[in-house]
Amino acid sequence: MPSNEPDPNSNLGWEIVKSKPSYDSRLPVLSPDERDFLLVLSERFSDYSRSHDVASPEAAKEAVGHLLPLALESEGLEIDDEQRRYLTEAALAHLAGFAPLDSMLNDPQVEEIAALGIGKPIYVYLRAKGWMATNARITSMEHFIHLVNKMARPLGRRITSQYPRLNALLSNGSRLHASIPPLSGGEITIRLHSARPWSALDLISSHSTTPEALAFLWLAFQSDSSVMVVGNTSSGKTTLLNALFSFVPLSERVVLIEETPELRLIHPHCVQLVSSEELSIGMSDLVRDSLRMRPDRVIVGEVRTPPEAQAFAETLLSGQARGSYATFHGQSAAEALRRMRNLGISADDLPSLDFIVLQRRIARYDPKTLKQEELRRMLGIYMLVKKEDAHESKAKKAKEEARDKSVPLADAMSSIELVPVFSYDSRADKLAPAPGLDEALERLSSRLGMDRASAHSIYQSRKKFLSRLKPAPPDDITKKVQEFAYK
Numbered sequence: 001m002p003s004n005e006p007d008p009n010s011n012l013g014w015e016i017v018k019s020k021p022s023y024d025s026r027l028p029v030l031s032p033d034e035r036d037f038l039l040v041l042s043e044r045f046s047d048y049s050r051s052h053d054v055a056s057p058e059a060a061k062e063a064v065g066h067l068l069p070l071a072l073e074s075e076g077l078e079i080d081d082e083q084r085r086y087l088t089e090a091a092l093a094h095l096a097g098f099a100p101l102d103s104m105l106n107d108p109q110v111e112e113i114a115a116l117g118i119g120k121p122i123y124v125y126l127r128a129k130g131w132m133a134t135n136a137r138i139t140s141m142e143h144f145i146h147l148v149n150k151m152a153r154p155l156g157r158r159i160t161s162q163y164p165r166l167n168a169l170l171s172n173g174s175r176l177h178a179s180i181p182p183l184s185g186g187e188i189t190i191r192l193h194s195a196r197p198w199s200a201l202d203l204i205s206s207h208s209t210t211p212e213a214l215a216f217l218w219l220a221f222q223s224d225s226s227v228m229v230v231g232n233t234s235s236g237k238t239t240l241l242n243a244l245f246s247f248v249p250l251s252e253r254v255v256l257i258e259e260t261p262e263l264r265l266i267h268p269h270c271v272q273l274v275s276s277e278e279l280s281i282g283m284s285d286l287v288r289d290s291l292r293m294r295p296d297r298v299i300v301g302e303v304r305t306p307p308e309a310q311a312f313a314e315t316l317l318s319g320q321a322r323g324s325y326a327t328f329h330g331q332s333a334a335e336a337l338r339r340m341r342n343l344g345i346s347a348d349d350l351p352s353l354d355f356i357v358l359q360r361r362i363a364r365y366d367p368k369t370l371k372q373e374e375l376r377r378m379l380g381i382y383m384l385v386k387k388e389d390a391h392e393s394k395a396k397k398a399k400e401e402a403r404d405k406s407v408p409l410a411d412a413m414s415s416i417e418l419v420p421v422f423s424y425d426s427r428a429d430k431l432a433p434a435p436g437l438d439e440a441l442e443r444l445s446s447r448l449g450m451d452r453a454s455a456h457s458i459y460q461s462r463k464k465f466l467s468r469l470k471p472a473p474p475d476d477i478t479k480k481v482q483e484f485a486y487k
Contacts, residue, residue, distance in 0.1 A: 012038060013143020014100040014136065022132035023124050026103040027093060028086040029135075038091055041071045045095050060096035064088055098147060100136035101190075105174075108195065111234070115188040118144065130374055144186045148178040169260050191234075197264050198239050199477035200246055201469045208236065208359075209378040210431050213422045214244075215463035216381065216440070219455065220355055221247040222485070223447040226316055226324040228303075230336040231359035236376045237327040238262045238301070240359050246478040248297060249486045252322070255290045257283055258301030266475055271295075287311035291320050300326040309343035316352035333358050333382040333418050350416055354443075356382045364429070378431055379424040383440045385417045 016029045030038070044067045045054075054060045068088060072079065079087065093099035104113050104124050112125035118141055121133040138144050148159045152168045159166040164183045168176045173193030180186055203209050220227060221244055229237045229244075242263050248254070253269045261274055271293065273286045283300065284307035290298050291314070298321045300312050315324040330336035333356040341347060358380040365372045420434035438452075445455035465484055469477065 011035070011140060011143075012094060012099075013140040013146065014094075014138050016100060017135050017137065019135050021121075021135035023104075023126070023134045025100055025122075025134045025136040027100055027136065028090055030090060034083075034087060034090075037071070037075065037077065038087070038094060040075060041067060041091055042095060044071050045091075054096070057092075057096060061092060064091050064095065098151060100138070101147070104134070104136075105190070105192070111192055113188070113190040113192070115144070115186065117185040117187070128373070138186070141180065141186060144188075145180060148176075148180075148188060151176055173261065175260055193262065194239075197474050198243050199472075199474035200243050200466060200481065201471065201477050202474070203240065203243055203378075204466065204469070205471075206376070207429070208240075208376050210422075211463045211466035212433060213378060213381060213431050214466050215459050216421065216437070217244055217355075217357070218247040218462050218466075218481075218485070219441070219444045219448070219459060221245070221323065222249075223444045224322045225354040225444065225447065226352065227355045227357060228325070228336070228353055229327045229357045229359055230330040230333060231327075232329065232331060232361055235359045235361040237359050240357065240378070241299070241325060241327060243474075245299075246474075246481050247485075250478075250482055251486075252296035253294065254297045254299065255293050255295035255321075256299045256301070257286045257290060258299075259283055260301070263299065263301065266478055283308050284311035287315060290315065291318060295321045296323075297321055298324045300324070302327045302329075303340075303343075304329070306343045309340055309345055313345050313349050313352070317349060331360070333380065337416065337418070347415055351384050351386045353384055355421070355440075356384070356418070358382070362426075375429075377424060377429070378422075380420060380431075381422040381440075382418040383421050383436055383443070385419050387415045387417060 012035055016025060016027045018029050041064070045063060048054070048063055048067060052059070052063065054063045065088070068084070068091070090099070093102050098105060100122070101113060104110050104122070109126050110124045111127055114123045114125075115138055116123065119137055119139055122136045122138070123131050123133055125131050138147070145159060148166060151170060152158065152166060154171055155168050157166060157168050159178055159180060161180070164181065165179045166176070170176055175191040175193070177189045178187065200214050203214065204211055217227075229241050231237045242265070245263075245265050245267070248267070250267050251269070252267065254265060254267050254271070256263055256265065256270055256272045257275075258272070259275045261272065273289070275281055275283045275286055287298070287300060287308070288311055298315050300308065300315070303309050303312050303326045312324065312326050315321065328336050328339070330339055336356060337350060340350060357378065360377060360379045362375050362377055363372055364375055419436035419439065421436045421440045422431050423434045424431050441455045441459060442452045445452045448455065462485070469480070472480070
């Protein structure tokens with residue numbers, strides 16, 4: 001809940017301009033006289049808040065309703081009903097909200113908000129539409145700082161000239177990054193946290209992936225296999241990993257380690273650990289703590305630094321869990337492995353990771369309409385194989401074909417092969433099974449204690465099940481998945 005302390009400056013610090021914006025902030029355009037009146041109302045509200053509790057939205061609305069006619073009377077002003085409506089709306093946004101960002105923060109289609117500086121349009125990133133300019137601007141550095149600190153105040157954080165950069169997790173789960181001079185001319189980036197997690201059905205319906213790929217990953221997540229989701233920024237790595245955990249039995253104990261809490265699992269036996277920069281407790285410390293917690297599954301939210309990579313490798317090598325999982329920035333599976341090597345992971349240790357899922361944010365251009373759109377797609381599933389294992393399996397023709405299409409790696413990792421299990425066809429915009437699928441199913445069948453024919457039969461039945469899912473809330477989809485596969 002934001003503080004209801006008004007902006008202490010001589011102007012509002014924000015404005016809505018007359019234009020036809022790509023995105024309407026849904027706040028009124030105010031005349032100079034109306035802006036001056038809001039400043040008078042702000043002073044009255046500040047005085048009123050010293051003796052009244054106005055912390056809740058209801059109390060703030062009641063206070064504005066009480067103070068507005070008093071301020072009008074003292075200023076000798078008369079307004080009509082429509083003017084009263086939009087002045088009340090603007091006052092509440094300014095005094096009790098995060099003007100001019102409120103409508104953007106509450107729009108489920110907005111994924112990101114970006115303020116670029118003083119007097120410049122604020123931008124929003126809309127799902128399926130991309131970046132769009134709004135008709136809202138921040139007009140003073142004082143309000144800019146006030147707005148950032150208003151958002152971060154419940155966390156006990158502030159941005160100041162001595163600390164001109166701030167990273168924070170807002171109470172609704174959104175990520176805030178802000179900077180002021182001398183680091184920037186004033187920058188705010190808010191990555192909004194979806195109120196509704198995605199399900200396996202959402203991934204299929206959005207064409208992000210296919211029932212075939214999810215049926216395979218269902219078996220992989222059920223087995224003692226470790227998986228890393230790799231992709232570029234905002235590609236949906238965390239969203240994908242969250243949805244894939246619906247395939248893990250709800251009876252299992254999960255230890256979830258994150259820097260910013262984003263994953264929302266419904267597993268009742270889930271321990272959530274969050275690193276703390278202020279307490280000098282990093283993710284690597286928490287990963288090592290998890291070694292003593294007897295988890296069935298360990299999730300490392302995002303691996304970025306050498307200590308985190310080493311700690312993740314430790315979970316893979318220790319065999320302490322039935323599976324370890326992480327997200328990682330990379331443009332390809334091969335690049336991810338090279339980066340893991342650069343972060344200090346031995347090439348001999350990398351095959352402890354079983355599969356890499358590549359999730360990317362990609363651009364598609366239509367030369368007929370001259371339109372470019374951005375898509376989130378699963379571009380591949382890769383199995384990591386030791387070279388000596390590869391030589392043993394070359395007797396079979398199907399596996400030989402899979403090897404022929406394996407991804408070449410640098411000499412430093414010449415003992416590893418990345419075998420495509422599913423590959424993306426960019427022209428058809430489709431993810432399709434690759435020759436390595438049969439070998440991957442054989443690996444999973446061995447780990448699940450069944451023959452390959454049984455694993456293939458389960459794969460087919462789950463593919464059919466996922467193809468026939470009907471729209472339902474994410475938790476209901478997870479329940480159906482669990483009832484279909486587990487007792």
